Amino acid sequence: MKELINRVESRFTLLNHIEQRPDLLFLSMDAKEVVEVLTYLRDIENYQHLVMISAVDRMEDHMFQLTYLVHNYSDNIDIGIRTNIDRDNPVISSMHHLWPAAQVYQRELHELFGIDFPGSPRQDEPMMLEGWDNIPPMRRDFDTKKYSEETFFPRAGRETYDPRKVMAGKTYPKENEIKHEIKKLVRDQRNK
């Protein structure tokens, strides 16, 4: 693991690295170097398998955090390449030429987060959201509950009652009333 980090560091500018587990390593890179690092890991370090590409919307920092997870079958090690891109102008170079399957992840990220991968095949076609006309739904400023209520005719739920309160009111109405009054008095006293 240490040797691998040294080898990567000698070739690329490594911003940060986290050894999460003996078989899981996260490397933080600049967005410009991601494709080069992935090419190096795939062709020279034998990380043949692209596990996934994921995105996290870090709205407070105005950035998207992308993670490219690759796996080495001979050593059973996973490496995650982390990079941050600007949230207002989310563009990162596509890597579908390394793993053709990456285009599916990239289409998904384009649809759900609005991240642009120039040149990625079929990126502008709708994948899950046909005819979507709002901001990408996985962005955190998209209010999914509000959208659902406005669009999908919500059915009003049943009213729920606390059985303890209901039964107290039914079986001991007077005592219950007095109890509530005392509680109210105590609350008022405390608030004063």
Next chain:
Amino acid sequence: MMSEEVKESQEKENRDIIETEELTYADYFCSAVPQSVSPKAGKVIQKFYNWAQANSLWVLGFGTGCGSIEIPPLYTARYDVSRYGIFPRPTPRQASVFIISGYASVKTLKRIIRSYEQMQNPKFVMGLGSCTINGGMYFDSYNTINRLDYYLPVDVYIAGCMPRPEALIAGFNKLKELIKEGKAEGANLYAENFEWYKANQKKVIKDWNMPDYNW
């Protein structure tokens, strides 16, 4: 079921289509709005028809959500639903029962509507699972509908998440009761409130690139 008049007019239509040499896009489907069908036969014969319909339910093999996993055990040895005269069919044109099995995303809803409209009368819809009733655990999802009855006329709901095959059999029995009583009039409901259903469907399906009604 079909009266003489309807049959004649349909045959005429078919002849017209064959006679015209150049077929246009509109000739491949019927774009006429569905009509409400009132029982033409007498009361006793209608009862017989209903009894016969209730005992030959053909289910469309269309799994929409996670509930579709409950359907295979229903047909196979353990719950063998063919005991009750229920059997799967591969195409909507041969089916009479449409089970919406669980959540329906907007993309699936488009296909559901097309399949439903291709089914021939009499046709019935069963909503399986709580997702079809009020959205279930996906009530706040941006991509799944909440209430199925705003888009299709539902005859029977089966509550649960997921309902077991026994619950499905109970639902089928309920549907049979309704058909025998002549109360499962979903297709007529759809025809009568066609505008309302279409408006709801188009509110959700924003890229409506298909004919309004096709079968």
